[in-house]
Amino acid sequence: MAAYEERETDILIVGAGGAGMFAALYADDNTPDDTDITVVVKKLAGKSGCTRMVQGGYNAVLHPEDSIDRHYEDTIKGGKFLNDQEIARELVEGAPKIIRKLENELGVFFDRDEDGHIHQKPFAGQSFDRTVHKGDLTGIEIMTKLRDELLTRDVEFLEETRAIDILTDESGAGAAGSLLLDMRRGEFIAMASRMTLLATGAGATMYNISTPALEKSADGQAMAYRRGARFQDMEMMQFHPTGLLAGDTKLTGGVIEEGIRGEGAHLYNGEDERFLREYAPETMERSCRDVVSIASYKEIMAGRGTENGGVWLDATHLGADVVEEKFPGMTERTRNVGQDLSNTRVEVSPTSHYHMGGAVIDEQCHSDVPRLFVAGEDAGGAHGANRLGGNGVVDSTVLGKCAGEAMAEEFHDHEIGDISHSQVTDIIDRVTAPLEREEGEDIYELREDLEMTMWECVGVVREESELEESLDRIESYKERLERVSVPGSKRYNLTWNEVMDVRNLIIAAEMVARSALFREESRGAHYRNDFPEPDDENWLANVYVQQGDDGMETSREDVRFTRIHPSELEVEPTIPNTDAVQGDD
Amino acid sequence: MTTSNVTVHRYDPEIDDEPTFENYEVPVSEATSVLDTLFHIQEEQKENLSFRFSCRQGVCGSCGMEINGEARLACQTAVSDLDDPDDIRVRPLYNLPVIKDLTVDMDDFFEKFVEIDPSFESESLDETTDTAVIDPDSTERQRIAPRTDCIGCGACFSGCSVAGETYLGPAAINKALTLIEDSRDDKTEERLERLQEQDGVWGCHTQGNCSNVCPKDIPISEGIQYLKREAIKHGVKDALFPSSD
Numbered sequence: 001m002a003a004y005e006e007r008e009t010d011i012l013i014v015g016a017g018g019a020g021m022f023a024a025l026y027a028d029d030n031t032p033d034d035t036d037i038t039v040v041v042k043k044l045a046g047k048s049g050c051t052r053m054v055q056g057g058y059n060a061v062l063h064p065e066d067s068i069d070r071h072y073e074d075t076i077k078g079g080k081f082l083n084d085q086e087i088a089r090e091l092v093e094g095a096p097k098i099i100r101k102l103e104n105e106l107g108v109f110f111d112r113d114e115d116g117h118i119h120q121k122p123f124a125g126q127s128f129d130r131t132v133h134k135g136d137l138t139g140i141e142i143m144t145k146l147r148d149e150l151l152t153r154d155v156e157f158l159e160e161t162r163a164i165d166i167l168t169d170e171s172g173a174g175a176a177g178s179l180l181l182d183m184r185r186g187e188f189i190a191m192a193s194r195m196t197l198l199a200t201g202a203g204a205t206m207y208n209i210s211t212p213a214l215e216k217s218a219d220g221q222a223m224a225y226r227r228g229a230r231f232q233d234m235e236m237m238q239f240h241p242t243g244l245l246a247g248d249t250k251l252t253g254g255v256i257e258e259g260i261r262g263e264g265a266h267l268y269n270g271e272d273e274r275f276l277r278e279y280a281p282e283t284m285e286r287s288c289r290d291v292v293s294i295a296s297y298k299e300i301m302a303g304r305g306t307e308n309g310g311v312w313l314d315a316t317h318l319g320a321d322v323v324e325e326k327f328p329g330m331t332e333r334t335r336n337v338g339q340d341l342s343n344t345r346v347e348v349s350p351t352s353h354y355h356m357g358g359a360v361i362d363e364q365c366h367s368d369v370p371r372l373f374v375a376g377e378d379a380g381g382a383h384g385a386n387r388l389g390g391n392g393v394v395d396s397t398v399l400g401k402c403a404g405e406a407m408a409e410e411f412h413d414h415e416i417g418d419i420s421h422s423q424v425t426d427i428i429d430r431v432t433a434p435l436e437r438e439e440g441e442d443i444y445e446l447r448e449d450l451e452m453t454m455w456e457c458v459g460v461v462r463e464e465s466e467l468e469e470s471l472d473r474i475e476s477y478k479e480r481l482e483r484v485s486v487p488g489s490k491r492y493n494l495t496w497n498e499v500m501d502v503r504n505l506i507i508a509a510e511m512v513a514r515s516a517l518f519r520e521e522s523r524g525a526h527y528r529n530d531f532p533e534p535d536d537e538n539w540l541a542n543v544y545v546q547q548g549d550d551g552m553e554t555s556r557e558d559v560r561f562t563r564i565h566p567s568e569l570e571v572e573p574t575i576p577n578t579d580a581v582q583g584d585d
Numbered sequence: 586m587t588t589s590n591v592t593v594h595r596y597d598p599e600i601d602d603e604p605t606f607e608n609y610e611v612p613v614s615e616a617t618s619v620l621d622t623l624f625h626i627q628e629e630q631k632e633n634l635s636f637r638f639s640c641r642q643g644v645c646g647s648c649g650m651e652i653n654g655e656a657r658l659a660c661q662t663a664v665s666d667l668d669d670p671d672d673i674r675v676r677p678l679y680n681l682p683v684i685k686d687l688t689v690d691m692d693d694f695f696e697k698f699v700e701i702d703p704s705f706e707s708e709s710l711d712e713t714t715d716t717a718v719i720d721p722d723s724t725e726r727q728r729i730a731p732r733t734d735c736i737g738c739g740a741c742f743s744g745c746s747v748a749g750e751t752y753l754g755p756a757a758i759n760k761a762l763t764l765i766e767d768s769r770d771d772k773t774e775e776r777l778e779r780l781q782e783q784d785g786v787w788g789c790h791t792q793g794n795c796s797n798v799c800p801k802d803i804p805i806s807e808g809i810q811y812l813k814r815e816a817i818k819h820g821v822k823d824a825l826f827p828s829s830d
Contacts (some may be wrong), residue, residue, distance in 0.1 A: 043645075044637070048639045100713070100714065103717070107769065109726075112720070112721040116721065142738070144735070145705070148698065148704060163792075247616045248614070249643065308735025480746035487631065492635040492684060494635065
């Protein structure tokens with residue numbers, strides 16, 4: 001008989017990155033003192049996730065000559081008109097308020113202009129210099145101050161505790177809490193709650209070359225999927241063009257700042273050709289993210305990459321002093337792995353960065369599952385087919401706030417219900433099964449196979465046959481997952497933890513592959529070799545996936561242009577204004 | 586590719602009477618970090634090793650540990666940069682309880698932050714007001730700026746010879762300094778009073794280990810000495826003008 005502890009809380013928040021922490025803050029601000037708010041995080045609070053890693057900054061309209069409408073239009077254009085227009089509006093309207101909240105109530109320091117006002121820098125795809133930042137450590141500043149604030153609040157943190165599955169209420173349809181695993185003690189907790197928020201930060205790590213923190217494994221997306229939530233635009237995975245290739249090290253995929261291309265660095269293929277001449281002769285290396293990523297990927301997949309499967313980034317002609325002075329962090333990063341950006345070429349590759357797709361939500365972050373909220377990168381809608389640099393942390397913070405406020409307002413309407421013992425024990429039996437097997441599949445090999453499949457078949461450039469192939473392979477990974485064996489006990493067992501990660505990544509990966517196969521056009525982050533052009537006539541539509549009776553079901557609906565129609569905006573040029581500094585968050 | 590001998594602290598308090606050190610031969614290249622060697626032991630040699638990591642880029646401060654006798658971030662420590670790259674010895678941070686192997690319980694460390702009340706408070710600023718105008722060249726801003734780079738990794742706490750039971754420790758005091766110097770914040774007096782207690786700034790023995798090991802090069806020790814002066818000034822002011830409270 002599976003043993004577990006039973007607990008309850010009014011508001012349960014899964015994830016302690018930007019979205020989870022903001023949800024906790026605003027839930028606490030808007031509830032009576034005796035309300036129990038619990039944050040569950042599988043790493044340490046405030047020290048994990050992607051908001052912490054934000055280098056670039058935060059887009060917010062602060063200057064009198066800028067406007068919410070302009071930020072909004074930039075966001076919709078950037079998203080190639082696939083955005084949920086109401087959520088996108090919530091984002092841009094909420095951003096200036098969050099900046100004031102951060103500075104005035106949490107004590108964050110953003111960089112200043114010479115006159116002492118908040119400095120805003122230009123980022124690609126934006127019609128105004130509106131990116132607020134603190135050097136290139138904006139995420140550390142925001143997350144540190146958020147954690148400091150919450151340390152003094154009556155919010156309980158369960159660290160190194162992972163949510164495994166959402167528990168349902170008697171009707172089987174609503175979220176009644178979550179089964180948790182305290183990883184340190186290796187013990188399960190059935191946490192009943194009135195409201196549950198998933199804010200775990202998607203799973204760009206499903207690719208072998210990726211930028212995010214290593215723990216991001218689509219946990220929230222997979223949990224929501226298993227309870228029937230609907231997802232949109234899962235094919236939209238953003239690739240950053242220049243992830244560092246550092247051999248067989250975990251640093252591989254870490255971002256080399258795009259600003260260095262703005263400064264004049266060149267890209268060469270393995271045959272010493274500046275290959276962007278073939279793809280974007282006008283703007284070359286200063287082209288936007290998707291153009292450079294697609295060009296590099298095509299060269300690599302055509303066998304014209306470097307020995308290690310990348311391309312060369314060369315800044316040596318700028319002079320070692322210039323590179324060292326302007327890009328000290330990046331230079332140091334390359335030196336850490338035995339290369340040196342200031343005086344040699346370094347190997348880079350497109351790197352999986354940010355998932356625009358996610359669970360369908362409304363402006364208050366309600367998912368389709370009653371009492372289940374989703375915020376941050378686990379949710380879709382805000383960014384459409386492409387996220388602007390500097391809009392990611394806006395998403396986490398603004399939608400985290402919306403979720404916190406909504407849960408605070410609604411939790412009174414629901415009692416804490418009984419947790420189903422059989423549901424809990426079924427889940428425990430399933431997740432502990434690998435510990436019971438003496439021999440079986442190796443989870444790290446399985447993960448590597450999944451990552452390579454995603455890279456080769458569902459990567460920057462896609463086509464039908466490869467996507468079909470990826471689905472066959474994913475099917476086999478599901479079977480292998482059922483045969484995995486894990487040595488050791490339940491306590492602080494990283495290998496066992498990896499099994500739970502991969503289980504979730506496989507679900508998200510299948511959603512990406514199926515949606516990519518379904519969308520027969522190229523738009524934003526989604527490029528189909530067999531359909532290389534955008535098809536506005538047929539594909540100004542969102543792609544949806546959801547669990548059906550026979551597995552994953554895919555469908556589509558035309559985009560609802562609730563605020564602005566494509567015909568009302570100038571057509572976005574393929575190549576953006578190259579004067580703008582590129583963003584790296 | 587060469588190999589290094591990595592000696593790892595193994596300890597499961599629920600099973601083991603005392604810690605042991607196990608040796609592993611790990612292939613290393615120019616790019617291999619100490620964190621990578623731990624992943625190799627975990628993934629390739631199938632050891633059940635417990636260690637903490639997250640961003641692998643020196644941002645999250647999760648992989649702080651003692652490497653060849655010095656508190657460092659494992660992800661930012663290239664094996665090839667070590668004085669003796671062939672022989673690597675890793676153990677958990679000092680001054681914090683071990684959960685398992687290389688993982689320590691950071692609760693005590695962050696509890697010290699709570700003691701200096703890290704929550705910013707301003708009576709004049711809120712969500713509806715414009716943000717304050719802060720001169721980037723002001724002494725205040727210059728003094729605060731490098732100190733907000735702290736990633737809470739605990740290296741300073743591990744390197745400190747007096748951190749432990751009561752002394753607030755270098756990281757919490759560094760945090761207090763960023764708030765005390767911040768003219769927007771209203772709780773300066775309260776924080777200085779807390780720092781004046783015996784286990785506050787006076788607990789520091791000025792050995793400078795905290796600054797030496799800080800992976801972000803924060804001048805922590807210098808900041809503590811600065812706060813000692815501020816605390817004295819504050820104490821004198823209290824003594825001379827007791828009615829001003």
